[in-house]
Amino acid sequence: MTDTTSLTPAIFLDRDGTLIEEVNFLSRVEDLRIFPYTKNALERLAEAGFLLFVVTNQSGIGRGLFTKEDMHEIHKALRAEFGDLITDFYYCPHLPDEGCDCRKPKTALIERAASEHGIDLANSWFIGDKDIDIQTGMNARTRTCLVSTGYGSKHQEILDEPPTLIVENIAEAAERIVALLRD
Numbered sequence: 001m002t003d004t005t006s007l008t009p010a011i012f013l014d015r016d017g018t019l020i021e022e023v024n025f026l027s028r029v030e031d032l033r034i035f036p037y038t039k040n041a042l043e044r045l046a047e048a049g050f051l052l053f054v055v056t057n058q059s060g061i062g063r064g065l066f067t068k069e070d071m072h073e074i075h076k077a078l079r080a081e082f083g084d085l086i087t088d089f090y091y092c093p094h095l096p097d098e099g100c101d102c103r104k105p106k107t108a109l110i111e112r113a114a115s116e117h118g119i120d121l122a123n124s125w126f127i128g129d130k131d132i133d134i135q136t137g138m139n140a141r142t143r144t145c146l147v148s149t150g151y152g153s154k155h156q157e158i159l160d161e162p163p164t165l166i167v168e169n170i171a172e173a174a175e176r177i178v179a180l181l182r183d
């Protein structure tokens with residue numbers, strides 16, 4: 001039997017439309033709009049014992065619309081806002097047709113996080129606003145939560161399989177996930 005006692009549950013977070021307002025190919029810190037409730041939601045999840053990771057597809061890099069450095073500036077701004085609440089940022093810079101193994105709904109980024117940080121995937125969650133976020137969680141065998149911000153209200157209708165939870169936003173996601181720990 002595998003010893004899972006040293007493993008930690010995690011919340012894998014989509015970035016655009018989930019933590020921040022959806023902006024098509026966000027590349028400039030000036031255009032970054034963090035939802036007013038995001039930090040509090042992340043605090044609640046961290047206090048409940050989850051490690052937090054951002055997992056984001058950034059094909060704007062592969063398309064030449066912006067550079068990795070531009071993206072790192074955005075992530076630096078998020079770190080400035082959230083402090084150490086987010087343990088790590090994982091991103092896929094590739095184009096959809098490049099056939100990489102890291103673009104969501106593929107699971108290479110989650111597997112990397114799980115091995116780098118010792119994650120208990122069965123007790124972890126993927127939270128996002130798109131069908132591919134939910135599919136990523138299902139592929140990695142985490143629980144899944146669709147937020148209605150960003151593309152979430154539209155993508156609710158095109159999901160192949162229902163997620164564990166459908167919520168209004170990241171604040172309600174945190175509330176519901178923490179409540180489930182007490183049941």
Ligand SMILES: [Mg+2]
Binds near residue numbers: 015016018130
């Ligand atoms: Mg998104």
Ligand SMILES: [Zn+2]
Binds near residue numbers: 093100
């Ligand atoms: Zn990739």
